[in-house]
Amino acid sequence: MALNLGNHQFSDALIILGAAGIVIPAFARFRISPVIGFILVGILVGPAGLGTLVPQAPWLYYVTISDPESIEPFAELGIILLLFSIGLELSFKRLWTMRRLVFGLGAFELLVAAAIIALGLHLLGQAWAGSIGLGLALALSSTALVLPLVGAASQVGRPAFAMLLFEDLALVPIIFALGAMAPTAGADGWANLGTVAIRGAIAVAALYIAGRFVLPRLFAQAARTKNPELFLAASLLVVIVASLITTAAGLSPIVGALLAGLLIAETEYREEVEVMTEPFKGLALGVFLLTVGMRLDLRLIMANWPSLLAAILGVMAVKIIVTTGVLKFTGTRTGTAAETGVLMSSPSETTLIVLGVATQAALIQPSTAAFWTTVTAIGLTITPLLAKAGQGIARRIDRSERVADPEVDADRPGTVIIGFGRVGRTVADMLRVHGKPFVAVDADIDGVNAARKDGYPVIFGDVARSEMVDRLRLGHADALILTMDDPVLTVTLARRVRAWVPNLPIIARARDAAHAAELYKAGVTDAVPETLESSLQLSEAVLVDIGVAMGPVIASIHEKRDEMRQQIKAAADLDREPRIRRIRRTGEVG
Known part of the structure; x- marks a missing residue:
């Protein structure tokens, strides 16, 4: 059946698709939000734009929204x-x-x-x-x-x-x-x-x-x-x-x-x-x-x-x-x-x-x-x-609130710590003890200023923005430590960085075993659940206080930690394996 080009719905559909095909790539090329482009096209092809000229030029009917x-x-x-x-x-x-x-x-x-x-x-x-x-x-x-x-x-x-x-x-x-x-x-x-x-x-x-x-x-x-x-x-x-x-x-x-x-x-x-x-x-x-x-209506606006x-x-x-x-x-x-x-x-x-x-x-x-x-x-x-x-x-x-950025070697950032709260500061202290270079990133300006006054090399920035992550030069880093108290952002960032830098060691703080499994699926090298570590520390204190020798206690704690980590990794691998098989099947979604 022949298409009726006089049908206004078909004409409008062509204009919409044409606008999308032109506006998105054209404005993206000049790094301008396509939002402005769509609105400008709406003004142009709308009833207060070229639509007002349709009685004088009927052919404009096909390039305007009727x-x-x-x-x-x-x-x-x-x-x-x-x-x-x-x-x-x-x-x-x-x-x-x-x-x-x-x-x-x-x-x-x-x-x-x-x-x-x-x-x-x-x-x-x-x-x-x-x-x-x-x-x-x-x-x-x-x-x-x-x-x-x-x-x-x-x-x-x-x-x-x-x-x-x-x-x-x-x-x-x-x-x-x-x-x-x-x-x-x-x-x-x-x-x-x-x-x-x-x-x-x-x-x-x-x-x-x-x-x-x-x-x-x-x-x-x-x-x-x-x-x-x-x-x-x-x-x-x-x-x-x-x-x-x-x-x-x-x-x-x-x-x-x-x-x-x-x-x-x-x-x-x-x-x-x-x-x-x-x-x-x-x-x-x-x-x-x-x-x-x-x-x-531009004329109404001007008036x-x-x-x-x-x-x-x-x-x-x-x-x-x-x-x-x-x-x-x-x-x-x-x-x-x-x-x-x-x-x-x-x-x-x-x-x-x-x-x-x-x-x-x-x-x-x-x-x-x-x-x-x-x-x-x-x-x-x-x-x-x-x-x-x-x-x-x-x-x-x-800029008016913060102290000067620390001097960081862009080609050799050392270990990068994202999140400089209680956990991040403890990791930084241990790296200092062993003479390892590091740089930290945090989005809390007050915390950043306080850390800089204490001599820590901390950069102010929001890692949810990809341009901030780009500045960290993670391809030259020794390791990435994720200590943020945001489980969703931690998984997202781990997945993104793993795609960019396949061989970078990524160690992440996890809330619990389920979160750790998600992090392993996202590509982290090691995930450290807070619940696991607190239970192991409690067990260590109990064993020492009841008279067990320190050496066997430490050995058993290390053994239990490795066993529980392997269980979490195994659970993550089991969850991920069916997904990998589906992806490898030609033509199958998932």
């Missing part, structure tokens, strides 16, 4: 896949350790920023109900843009992710609360909010239980077919089903996508799923950014630029001050707090959703919603620039 609303579902899919990929990078254990950050730091930052913005708008003449709706909308920050710029595991990414995660979880309560505040809602609005909370909790629990038992079997069957397409289909099916379940329960589909990622992250198929869904996430996110650009500029700067100033102040109050170093505050100062893609709900609830006028929609679109456009500005501000603050 119906911006028709690609909104694809934009929402981009956000869903983004949250899914974030879930893949996490684990339930890590989320549990972050609960205070998410529900403490995240809640405080959102509510304080929303209250200040709402108060300011009320003083400018907006009614209280509308001010609250606008305050909650503008206090949100962009998960879709912030996390890809800094990652979820970096020094900036960790607090940013905690706040963004709370905002994503709070989106549904915000929407229902605004609906309950509508003049026609009555008491039923608040009752509906409680019903949704109960249904949502049941849906999340059901997904967790089903995922723990069903997902490993589902992906095992898909892998046995030796069909990559079927494996990809299974991955997308999990995301879609989880999103549909949370949507049916009254929650946002992005909550289901995040849960799907978390559940898959608990299986051995995480890396394969992440690699296979990456192109879809990038394309769908690009579509979302195109829709952001289409909301920008109202003073008020738009004042609104953008006002919102950004409030969010920078609140976010930086909250992080500083929790003990975050000044540079990281400032960088995070600047990065998260612009509104979010979810701001557009909340604005729509507030308009439907008659809390704000359509003209007011249109004004703040333009503010939001501009804020999203400049987010990559804010990231660069935040990095520059953080560097200047760090």
Whole structure:
């Protein structure tokens, strides 16, 4: 059957794919974020760009988006896949350790920023109900843009992710609360909010239980077919089903996508799923950014630029001050707090959703919603620039706070210690006793300054950023010691370094035997579980105190340590062997 080129959906699809094919490589070549490229293309091909010339030049119909609303579902899919990929990078254990950050730091930052913005708008003449709706909308920050710029595991990414995660979880309560505040809602609005909370909790629990038992079997069957397409289909099916379940329960589909990622992250198929869904996430996110650009009317912006500029700067100033102040109050170093505050100062893609709900609830006028929609679109456009500005501000603050970098031989760094807390300092002391050169790296500026004053060669830096690891010249190092108190980052860094430097001895601190097994699978030479060493030290003290001679005690402790390490390595090898066999099979995913 012949294709009908007059079909606007087919025309729009060609433009979207063409934009992705041009924008990503072109902007990557000049080391410019493709975020800006997609938004600029959205402005160009949108109804306020070349679309206005279609009546005079009908051929432009084929290179413009004729119906911006028709690609909104694809934009929402981009956000869903983004949250899914974030879930893949996490684990339930890590989320549990972050609960205070998410529900403490995240809640405080959102509510304080929303209250200040709402108060300011009320003083400018907006009614209280509308001010609250606008305050909650503008206090949100962009998960879709912030996390890809800094990652979820970096020094900036960790607090940013905690706040963004709370905002994503709070989106549904915000929407229902605004609906309950509508003049026609009555008491039923608040009752509906409680019903949704109960249904949502049941849906999340059901997904967790089903995922723990069903997902490993589902992906095992898909892998046995030796069909990559079927494996990809299974991955997308999990995301879609989880999103549909949370949507049916009254929650946002992005909550289901995040849960799907978390559940898959608990299986051995995480890396394969992440690699296979990456192109879809990038394309769908690009579509979302195109829709952001289409909301920008340059003529309207030029006609109202003073008020738009004042609104953008006002919102950004409030969010920078609140976010930086909250992080500083929790003990975050000044540079990281400032960088995070600047990065998260612009509104979010979810701001557009909340604005729509507030308009439907008659809390704000359509003209007011249109004004703040333009503010939001501009804020999203400049987010990559804010990231660069935040990095520059953080560097200047760090330079003013820290003492001079130690002199380190770049060609002969000796042993590199990453993490200079209690464990790292003890390792450094032992290296000094035996006259071995070393250099340490830590992201805590106060700890770095204190160590330098004591004469230790410590570099300030965040190893979650690959450029920082590159500076360490690990190819010339004698050994790498990982002592960080972040199990996920330790495994990630060990895997990355092992791929770069196959023969480098890597010794890592592990929390327990399970973490040690993960580290051995990642390629470390030796993993030292804290639980193992504490139990051996306790055993040694008991044996000596009850009268056993020191020599036999030390020999038996060494023997037990070697036996337990071999057991951990054997468990890691058994877990890894089926995976290696699958990889070696031609055409099989996994």
